[in-house]
Structures are given as C-alpha cells and as structure tokens.
Amino acid sequence: MEKKDVVLENVTKKFGDFVAVDDISFSVKRGEFFSLLGPSGCGKTTTLRMLAGLEKPTKGKIYIGEEDVSEVAPFERPCNLFFQNVALFPHMNVSENIAFGLEMKKLPKSEIEKRVKELLDVVGLPGFEKRRTKELSGGQVQRIGIARALARRPRVLLLDEPLGPLDLKLREEMMIELKRIQKVVGTTFVYVTHDQGEAITMSDEIAAMKEGRIIQIGSTEELYNKPRTAFVAEFIGRSNLIRGRYREGKVNLNNLNKSIITGPHKVADNDYVAVCIKPERISIGEDIANLDNVFEAVIEEVYFRGAQINYKVLMEGNYKISILEHYKGKIFEQGKKLKIGWEKEDVHLSET
Amino acid sequence: MSISNKILKLIRKSEKLSIGMQLSPAMFWIVFFLLIPLGILVIYSFWEMVGTRLIPVWDLRNYVDVFTRVGGMYIRLFVKSLAMSALVTVGSIALAYPVAYFVSLRIEKYKYTWLILLMGPYLVCWVILVLGWKMVIGYSGLLNYLGQLLGLISEPMSWMWNNWWAVVFILIMGWAPWLVLPMFVSLEKIDKSLLEAAADLGAKPMKRFLRITLPLSSPGLLVATFFVLIPTFGEFVTPALAGGSRGVMYGNAIDASFTSMMAWPFGSALSIFLMIISLIVATILIRIVGLEKLMESL
Numbered sequence: 101m102e103k104k105d106v107v108l109e110n111v112t113k114k115f116g117d118f119v120a121v122d123d124i125s126f127s128v129k130r131g132e133f134f135s136l137l138g139p140s141g142c143g144k145t146t147t148l149r150m151l152a153g154l155e156k157p158t159k160g161k162i163y164i165g166e167e168d169v170s171e172v173a174p175f176e177r178p179c180n181l182f183f184q185n186v187a188l189f190p191h192m193n194v195s196e197n198i199a200f201g202l203e204m205k206k207l208p209k210s211e212i213e214k215r216v217k218e219l220l221d222v223v224g225l226p227g228f229e230k231r232r233t234k235e236l237s238g239g240q241v242q243r244i245g246i247a248r249a250l251a252r253r254p255r256v257l258l259l260d261e262p263l264g265p266l267d268l269k270l271r272e273e274m275m276i277e278l279k280r281i282q283k284v285v286g287t288t289f290v291y292v293t294h295d296q297g298e299a300i301t302m303s304d305e306i307a308a309m310k311e312g313r314i315i316q317i318g319s320t321e322e323l324y325n326k327p328r329t330a331f332v333a334e335f336i337g338r339s340n341l342i343r344g345r346y347r348e349g350k351v352n353l354n355n356l357n358k359s360i361i362t363g364p365h366k367v368a369d370n371d372y373v374a375v376c377i378k379p380e381r382i383s384i385g386e387d388i389a390n391l392d393n394v395f396e397a398v399i400e401e402v403y404f405r406g407a408q409i410n411y412k413v414l415m416e417g418n419y420k421i422s423i424l425e426h427y428k429g430k431i432f433e434q435g436k437k438l439k440i441g442w443e444k445e446d447v448h449l450s451e452t
Numbered sequence: 453m454s455i456s457n458k459i460l461k462l463i464r465k466s467e468k469l470s471i472g473m474q475l476s477p478a479m480f481w482i483v484f485f486l487l488i489p490l491g492i493l494v495i496y497s498f499w500e501m502v503g504t505r506l507i508p509v510w511d512l513r514n515y516v517d518v519f520t521r522v523g524g525m526y527i528r529l530f531v532k533s534l535a536m537s538a539l540v541t542v543g544s545i546a547l548a549y550p551v552a553y554f555v556s557l558r559i560e561k562y563k564y565t566w567l568i569l570l571m572g573p574y575l576v577c578w579v580i581l582v583l584g585w586k587m588v589i590g591y592s593g594l595l596n597y598l599g600q601l602l603g604l605i606s607e608p609m610s611w612m613w614n615n616w617w618a619v620v621f622i623l624i625m626g627w628a629p630w631l632v633l634p635m636f637v638s639l640e641k642i643d644k645s646l647l648e649a650a651a652d653l654g655a656k657p658m659k660r661f662l663r664i665t666l667p668l669s670s671p672g673l674l675v676a677t678f679f680v681l682i683p684t685f686g687e688f689v690t691p692a693l694a695g696g697s698r699g700v701m702y703g704n705a706i707d708a709s710f711t712s713m714m715a716w717p718f719g720s721a722l723s724i725f726l727m728i729i730s731l732i733v734a735t736i737l738i739r740i741v742g743l744e745k746l747m748e749s750l
C-alpha cells in the first residue's frame with residue numbers, strides 16, 4: 101500500500117449548532133498535490149485549520165503520517181499552514197519572517213541564514229532578505245508566505261487560497277511556480293481553492309466540497325469527465341446540463357418531447373439524471389445529421405477568443421448550451437438558426 | 453508667466469492664508485493658556501524677591517540655586533522624584549498590562565462592559581482616592597485594625613503610611629486604570645491570525661507572547677509611559693497627603709517656594725528646570741514611537 105501523509109476519518113466540525121464540516125473523510129498520498137475545491141463558505145478553511153490544529157474537530161480522527169494528531173498542539177504538528185490572509189509578521193522583515201519557524205526549532209544561526217537564502221531562491225525572490233513586509237507587492241507577499249510555511253520542511257504543507265488576491269496573469273504564472281516548487285521540495289500539498297482552473301492545473305487529486313460535505317474525490321480527469329453530480333459538473337469544466345429521466349439507453353427530457361441517446365449506463369430506469377456534455381464535445385453547423393443526437397438551435401451570443409470560439413445557443417426546449425469550437429476561419433453569426441449535435445459517447449450522466 | 457498661472461499663484465497664497473486663519477483658534481488657545489503663564493514664569497525666574505517685592509535683576513542666580521541651594525538638596529530631591537516617577541510608571545504598567553491583555557485576548561463576551569467597569573476609578577477624584585487608601589493602609593486603617601483584631605500584630609504598623617513608598621503605591625493604584633485603555637487598544641489591534649501563524653510555526657505560548665504580542669503592543673506601552681511618567685515628575689498632591697516628611701517630592705518643593713517660602717523666582721526656576729527635563733523626555737519618547745503611532749493608540 102502507498103504511504104498516506106494525511107488521513108481524515110469522519111471528521112465533523114460544529115460551531116454552536118452550525119455544521120461547518122460534515123462527516124468528511126479523505127486521504128492524501130505522500131508527495132501528492134491534493135486540492136479541496138468548493139464555493140465560498142463550504143468549509144475549506146475550517147478543514148485546513150483542523151489539520152493545522154487551530155480548530156478541534158467535534159467528531160472524527162485526523163492522522164498526519166501515521167500519527168493520530170487529535171491531541172497534538174499546533175506548534176508540534178509536522179505540517180505548516182499558509183493562511184488565507186498570509187499573516188506575515190508586520191514587525192519583522194522578510195528574512196525574520198522566514199526564519200521565525202527555524203528559530204523556534206533552535207537551529208544554529210548560520211544554518212538559518214543558509215536556509216532563508218535557499219527558500220528565497222525557491223520562491224524566486226533572491227536578495228529580498230532585508231525588505232520590510234510593507235514594501236512587498238501582492239504577489240511577493242504570497243511568495244514570502246509560502247517560503248515561511250515551507251521553512252520548517254513540513255511533512256505536509258497546507259495552503260489556503262494562496263493565489264486568491266492575485267490578478268489573472270500573475271495567478272497563472274504562480275500556478276506554474278507552485279507546481280515547480282512542489283516538485284523541487286517534494287512535500288505533500290493540501291491546497292484549498294474555489295477556483296476550478298487552479299485545482300485542475302495543479303492537482304493530482306481533487307475533493308469537490310459543498311456545504312461542508314465532500315461530493316466527489318478523484319483524479320483531475322475523473323472529476324472533469326465523470327462528475328458524480330450536477331454540482332461537480334457545473335463547478336468543474338463548466339459542463340452543459342440537460343435534465344431528464346433515464347430509460348433504456350435514453351434520457352427523456354423534462355422540457356421537450358424528445359430524448360437524448362446515451363447508450364446503456366449504470367442508472368436505474370426512470371431515475372432523474374442530469375446529462376453532462378462538455379462544451380468542446382458539441383458540434384455546431386448546418387449539416388451534422390450523422391451524429392447520434394441532433395437538435396435545432398439559435399445562436400444567442402458569440403465570443404471570439406482567437407484560437408477558440410465560444411457560442412452560447414438556445415437549444416429547442418429552451419436549454420441554454422455553451423459550445424467551444426476551434427477556429428478554422430469560419431464564424432456563425434448571432435441569430436442564425438442551425439443544428440447542434442454530439443455522439444452518445446460524449447455524454448456523461450450525473451445525479452441531479 | 454501667463455495670467456492663469458498668476459491667478460493660480462494668488463489662489464495658492466490665499467489658501468495658505470486661510471490655513472493660517474483656521475489655525476488661529478488653536479494659536480489663541482496656545483497663547484492664552486500656555487504661553488502667557490509660562491512667559492511670566494520664565495521672566496520671574498531671572499528676578500529676585502526681597503520680602504514680598506519682586507526685583508528684576510536679570511541674572512541666573514535662581515538656576516544656580518536649583519543645583520546648589522541647601523547643599524544640593526533640591527537637585528537630589530529632583531533625582532529622587534525622577535526615580536519615583538519611573539517606579540510608578542513601571543508599576544502601573546505592570547498592573548494594567550495583564551488586565552488589558554486578559555480583557556483583550558481571553559474575554560469573549562461583554563468585552564467592552566468589562567473595559568468600562570475597569571475604568572470605574574476614573575470617576576473618583578484623586579483626593580478621595582488618596583484618603584481612601586489612608587483608610588486602608590494608614591496608621592488607624594483597615595489593615596492595622598484587622599491585623600490587631602486577628603492578633604497578627606500587637607500594635608499598628610506605621611511603615612505603611614507617611615513615607616515615599618506609600619506615595620509610590622498610591623500613584624500606581626491611581627494610574628493603573630488609566631493605562632488599561634491605551635494598552636487594550638494596542639492589543640486589540642493585533643491580528644489574531646498572527647498568533648496562530650506563530651503557533652503554526654512552532655512557537656509555544658510564552659514565545660508567542662514575547663515575539664508577537666509584546667512587540668506589537670509596544671506602542672501602547674510607550675503611550676502609557678508617556679502619560680504616567682511626565683505628569684508624575686511634578687506630582688505634589690499625593691506626597692502632600694500621604695508622604696509625610698519622608699515622602700516629599702520635587703512638586704512639593706515648587707509648591708513650598710510659592711507659598712510658605714515666598715521665593716517665587718526660585719520656584720519659577722525650579723518649574724522651568726522641570727519643564728525642560730520633561731520636554732527632553734517627551735521628545736525622546738515621541739522619537740521612539742513616532743507621533744502618529746502615539747495618536748493612533750489614544
């Protein structure tokens with residue numbers, strides 16, 4: 101069996117009567133990049149804080165390495181947390197911030213200096229030792245926060261939306277950077293985000309959370325291609341969802357007296373399901389009759405994105421459908437009536 | 453230069469003027485309440501008094517007297533008062549800081565109610581406070597009464613009253629409630645996630661206090677120092693009421709030279725000397741904290 105660095109068993113956290121985290125279980129393999137993905141307020145920070153020991157679970161067990169850490173104080177846990185608000189010490193400069201955790205370990209001064217320098221190299225800010233925290237840009241603050249959390253060489257690094265406040269371009273750069281850092285230091289990362297792009301780009305495994313529960317855990321590809329519920333499908337990869345009732349390889353639509361051919365699925369007959377189709381799997385055109393599923397549609401909006409075109413169309417039965425197509429020199433215009441279609445293999449069925 | 457530029461300049465000038473006008477109430481305040489009485493003190497300090505007559509001699513004899521009169525007694529008294537002030541400052545901070553710390557970091561419900569209650573002693577005027585303590589630690593006070601009643605002492609202890617430690621003790625008790633507020637404010641301003649971050653990075657409670665809480669609340673400590681140290685230099689009510697002959701402070705010497713001694717010019721010189729030292733100390737403290745920080749934590 102592979103080594104697990106983090107294990108949560110039926111962990112629940114209540115604040116008064118309010119259940120912030122509801123009976124969640126998951127495990128993270130050594131060296132893995134694991135993401136908790138979910139909308140604001142779903143309990144991501146609370147989960148990380150329990151791992152860090154800053155919050156006590158109401159129920160359940162947490163293991164880091166093989167050790168049950170339920171009774172272990174935060175300052176003795178083999179993990180470090182990057183705080184959602186970074187929380188750099190304002191009265192210390194950059195190197196003092198990074199060195200703090202090492203001084204608590206009582207490392208010799210020369211060793212500390214050496215490590216601080218290494219860490220600044222790792223996060224791409226060499227020579228920043230004497231900077232004051234006020235003199236850092238947004239992206240630099242995040243990097244120093246990461247360096248400080250990495251300094252003690254934790255077995256597990258917990259990151260709470262480290263790229264949250266950054267603009268899109270910087271965020272994309274930092275995603276690559278973070279993945280690179282993880283490869284360099286080889287630490288297990290538990291990463292919290294509400295941004296599906298971040299989770300998909302960096303993670304080996306993702307746990308999708310909603311209202312304190314984990315809805316689905318799996319590899320990035322699994323969650324992308326086989327979302328268990330409509331929530332996951334919408335949250336990851338922005339799938340199109342068409343609801344209906346499954347019966348013998350077909351889904352009879354709610355709004356329309358037609359059905360979508362899905363082929364046989366492991367769903368009981370007459371169950372309500374959501375048909376998920378990825379925007380990039382749908383064809384659009386005037387003559388696509390040879391596909392398994394073909395519907396009439398009107399183009400409502402067109403977004404030209406260079407390599408790709410994004411059409412928002414209104415399908416018969418009043419379904420709003422988003423389509424991504426490679427640009428090959430032809431654009432359909434707004435208001436045009438045409439056909440859209442997809443093969444039965446491109447369909448995935450999720451719980452509604 | 454174009455006309456518009458000239459007009460702009462004119463406007464700028466008038467703006468400067470109006471700022472001057474806005475300042476004038478403040479100027480009036482300073483002139484009326486500070487400069488006039490202070491100016492008179494300065495002038496007198498260069499004069500001489502014979503009987504009840506003031507003679508403008510314009511020399512430094514009174515300042516020389518500050519250092520030499522009665523074999524340097526006054527300057528020794530001054531140094532002793534400085535030491536007492538320092539002790540009072542340290543003592544009242546030591547008393548108030550833990551209270552502020554407790555209210556800010558440990559109490560969750562009714563924080564502000566507690567704060568208001570703690571500042572209750574504000575309502576008691578100083579004389580009543582001092583006399584109240586006399587009822588407790590004075591010769592016929594509560595402690596001596598109880599001590600005798602319980603047979604712990606055979607006769608009243610006299611060391612608790614009419615000496616310099618009684619003065620220091622009462623000043624500490626009187627100042628401490630005033631200090632809770634500025635220290636509470638600077639403790640409240642500390643982002644609690646900084647303490648969590650420190651804990652996460654391996655700092656035990658004592659280390660967190662020494663490395664995070666204490667340095668980040670130091671502006672409050674310096675504000676407290678400022679507000680206790682300087683007024684206490686010139687304190688004369690408490691020593692007059694509780695100090696007896698052994699608890700006399702510099703402020704009482706100033707008082708005496710204007711009353712029983714009838715030596716106004718000498719008293720003026722004593723006052724000016726005190727003010728200069730206060731000003732130096734204040735400047736040093738402001739330099740350390742920075743004026744803005746000081747104002748912020750008020």
Ligand SMILES: Nc1ncnc2c1ncn2[C@@H]1O[C@H](COP(=O)(O)OP(=O)(O)OP(=O)(O)O)[C@@H](O)[C@H]1O
Nearest residue numbers: 115118120139140141142143144145146147184294
């Ligand atoms: N100390 C607390 N007391 C009471 N309720 C809390 C406390 N901390 C968090 N909560 C509640 O628990 C829920 C989950 O909070 P949490 O901070 O874990 O969300 P999150 O997933 O990190 O959200 P975000 O993406 O906005 O940071 C929220 O509804 C929040 O209001």
Ligand SMILES: [Mg+2]
Nearest residue numbers: 144145146184
């Ligand atoms: Mg959060």
